[in-house]
Amino acid sequence: MGFWEPLFFWIFAFGAIITSCAVIVSRNPLYCALLLIADFFCFAGLYVLLSAHFLAVVQVLVYGGAIMVLFLFIIMLLNLRGKNLVANRFQVHYLIAIASGVVIFLFSAGVILAAVDMDEVADEREAHAAQLEEADDPDEVEPLATDSAIPNLWVDAEERAVEEAYRAKMLAWRDGTAAPSDGKYSRFNPEREYELPPSLDPEPFMEAELGEDADEDVGPAIVPGRKGLYGTFKPVSIKLVNRFVIPFELTAVLLLASIVGAVILAKRRVT
Amino acid sequence: MPFEPTLAHFLILSAAVFTIGLVGVMIRRNAIIVFMSIELMLNSVNLTFIAFARYRFETDGQIFAFFIMAVAAAEAAVALAIVLHVFRHKRGVSVDEMQQLKY
Structure with a gap:
């Protein structure tokens, strides 16, 4: 915060x-x-x-x-x-x-x-702040629950919880026990053996994402140099050329079509 | 701090900017400014996507926003070419003069 x-x-x-x-x-x-x-x-x-x-x-x-x-x-x-x-x-x-x-x-x-019930959010935050003040060790207090309220985007405890969940999700994906999207609607089948072509192998990405100690106990998830990874070039672009590669290529076609259309429209006379 | 922004703040900001863009489309007659208002609306939608992506801590929403940006770029190029074309014929860019497409 x-x-x-x-x-x-x-x-x-x-x-x-x-x-x-x-x-x-x-x-x-x-x-x-x-x-x-x-x-x-x-x-x-x-x-x-x-x-x-x-x-x-x-x-x-x-x-x-x-x-x-x-x-x-x-x-x-x-x-x-x-x-x-x-x-x-x-x-x-x-x-x-x-x-x-x-x-x-x-x-x-x-x-x-x-x-969003704003009063409920305010009450929950006040209760959480009171708990934090009373407790001797701030780490022992449970992080603010995120289910009943839209959480504050910059509460450290929450961010830690979210990041831990994300990390667990990625680890589960690597182990092949769950889809990364945690998808209710995902077609991911944990029973099946998925074989990725070498270039799409998520392993290097996972190493970069989670660090070399990915298999060890989670510990504090916010580590300097790792915290800001969400939304930076690497995760976004890897997703862009893996899961969303077809829309990405179609965007190229769309841009080409719009260039041709713009030139034809703006030309004085099409010969 | 009492003024910490939550997801709801971002959504309401986005709704406000979307509404401003919508009013701009309704009240302006200059075609270029109408397109600018449309860009405003596209941007506010992007903000919604990114706020929800941050809330769910997934990057899918950001990728949608990226595609919206690409489509907005293509749209701007074609739209301005149309404006240029209309200006050559009518010597004006008011949307009131662009009535031929109706028929």
């Missing part, structure tokens, strides 16, 4: 909301594009807070770099002026749009808050 993570969460959250509001009300498309870049940076910060480091980098490179350069290029190429830049005069359908937006937001927030 840190001081900086919640602070940065609120900074990035308010930054994201303010910049996205500014994007939709700003009159000049150039300002809109620049504000949208700021918005994407706020989102990248939120991804880092959620330990999705790979996606934070991709967000800055692809969204903040490639897509926004495309937008800015088109805006400057079109050089809009005159009737294309009329001020947003107030119209009746603005009211309708904003009212329906508020209704949709309240509905979705209501659904989220109905799924």
Whole structure:
């Protein structure tokens, strides 16, 4: 539990909301594009807070770099002026749009808050904090249960529990007793002998993931240098080229098709 | 600390940004800004995926977000080419002028 993570969460959250509001009300498309870049940076910060480091980098490179350069290029190429830049005069359908937006937001927030009983979460946390204060050894107190409440993302005890569960899961996968997804809906059959081709052998990955002492007793799961592994390049990319390899290749086809389509659309005359 | 963010905070933030993008699509007439609003909505969905991935401590959600980013890049390229094409014909990018597709 840190001081900086919640602070940065609120900074990035308010930054994201303010910049996205500014994007939709700003009159000049150039300002809109620049504000949208700021918005994407706020989102990248939120991804880092959620330990999705790979996606934070991709967000800055692809969204903040490639897509926004495309937008800015088109805006400057079109050089809009005159009737294309009329001020947003107030119209009746603005009211309708904003009212329906508020209704949709309240509905979705209501659904989220109905799924999470915030009072229960607060009670549980208070009880846990009280337990921690009373106990002589903080390690003896059981970590906060995660089933009845959506857990705080940065409670160390919880993180340890989650990481231990993850580690146990990976070990079970290596032993061939369970699927890594722990899947209710998985087609993984523990009875069957799965033979992976050499290049897809998870063993090197497991060694990297769990360290050389993977077979020993679990011990404290948070070890310096190992804690931040979730969401970094290695686990994400290994999953990307193993389990999700077909969508990954189809993405290449999609990008090729979109390049061809964009060129044909933007050409003056197709000969 | 009373203001520690939980999964619910991320989801509500994502819902807020999605709604802002939706309102942007509804109130703006400039096609480029409408596409920007759509990018906002895609980003908020990405945030939801990543928050749930972190909550479940699995990377599958992040991979979905990665694919959404790839699709958004392809969509932006094609959409801006369409905007360019329309601008050549109409000398404007207002969505009010793009009515021919209706018929």
